[in-house]
Amino acid sequence: MYVTAKNNFKNKPLVLQMCVICAHLTQRILTLRFFAGVLTGILFTIIFYHQKESIDKPKFRPDQSKFEYEKNQLPSDQIDRSESSSSSSSIWNSSWDGLKKMSTYPRHLYLIRHGQYFDNAASLNEMKLTILGKEQLKYTGMRLNQMNIQFNRLIHSGMVRAFESATIINEQLDTKLQLIKDTNLTEGLPVAPVPYAGISQRDADAYGDRPRIDTAFATYFHRAHNDQRKETHDIIVFHANILRYFICKIMQFPIQAWLRITLNHGSITQITILSDGSIVMKSVGDSGFIPSNKVTF
Known part of the structure; x- marks a missing residue:
């Protein structure tokens, strides 16, 4: 039966044979692209997940306080951009009592x-x-x-x-x-x-x-x-x-x-x-x- 089908295929016009061959090749190429796309998607998902985890869950040393960790979680618009500079922070008025340092004692x-x-x-x-x-x-x-x-x-x-x-x-x-x-x-x-x-x-x-x-x-x-x-x-x-x-x-x-x-x-x-x-x-x-x-x- 297989031989008969193969002979029938050879007896078909050349143009039709070429179309059938192209259809089979296209199907195989699409199948390969589909699996390649799936594997690529899985790979990128794994990479993105690990990167996001490192951002969302920063690790800190035992000697770092929980306060420092929570401070780093504040939205950027709530963090004074000049905090590292010598100027006073906009979220803390160091002159709240109107006094300057006059004694070293608390x-x-x-x-x-x-x-x-x-x-x-x-x-x-x-x-x-x-x-x-x-x-x-x-x-x-x-x-x-x-x-x-x-x-x-x-x-x-x-x-x-x-x-x-x-x-x-x-x-x-x-x-x-x-x-x-x-x-x-x-x-x-x-x-x-x-x-x-x-x-x-x-x-x-x-x-x-x-x-x-x-x-x-x-x-x-x-x-x-x-x-x-x-x-x-x-x-x-x-x-x-x-x-x-x-x-x-x-x-x-x-x-x-x-x-x-x-x-x-x-x-x-x-x-x-x-x-x-x-x-x-x-x-x-x-x-x-x-x-x-x-x-x-």
């Missing part, structure tokens, strides 16, 4: 939120600490005492719950401190939060106390003055709204973001201000020293 701030209190009391003077609130601040004082730090000052706001909290902290310290009252640290409304949370800018302008709160910030948040001859450690006991606002302000975050931060009662926020004005945020709202069944916010 300032350490231990910012404490007061304990749980009777927030539904009829008057401010009756908004005292609850039994749980007093217990919370006892743990806070014990934690501060365990740090083995020679504290310089213990400052509190003018509200009764802050005074009570500062008193309990002082009772736990081996070295007792004089309590310093600052009414500028009294609770208030700094600015309208974003996103909107029921407080408009009109409310903030009418009932807020931003000038007073900013005065308190300028009082305690600054680099060392030229008369500072050693490291200082100040405990400041006050309120969540102002503390959250201070965190945003000192870190040069948008100040309208203050309400996005939650601080537990009796928690400790540690901030160090270096002599060149740089800021080190060591902890925010740390309350791990309080038993979990006694934590409130």
Whole structure:
């Protein structure tokens, strides 16, 4: 049968034979090109995948901090192009306190939120600490005492719950401190939060106390003055709204973001201000020293 088909092919006109031969050759060439294309595509896909992996997942040495890794992931439009130059970065104002380096010593701030209190009391003077609130601040004082730090000052706001909290902290310290009252640290409304949370800018302008709160910030948040001859450690006991606002302000975050931060009662926020004005945020709202069944916010 094969011989018959071959003879029939030879008996066909030459033109038709050439067409059949060309069709077979074309089919084989297309088949070879198809497989070559598939192999090429696979090869390029493997090469591209490895290159992309090396970009998306940069490897870093064990001595490199996670902060440096995350900083490198920022979009290019968020990174100051002149960061490597001697000029100051556009995302950090090194003269935020209006001072220059006058002392080589840092300032350490231990910012404490007061304990749980009777927030539904009829008057401010009756908004005292609850039994749980007093217990919370006892743990806070014990934690501060365990740090083995020679504290310089213990400052509190003018509200009764802050005074009570500062008193309990002082009772736990081996070295007792004089309590310093600052009414500028009294609770208030700094600015309208974003996103909107029921407080408009009109409310903030009418009932807020931003000038007073900013005065308190300028009082305690600054680099060392030229008369500072050693490291200082100040405990400041006050309120969540102002503390959250201070965190945003000192870190040069948008100040309208203050309400996005939650601080537990009796928690400790540690901030160090270096002599060149740089800021080190060591902890925010740390309350791990309080038993979990006694934590409130």
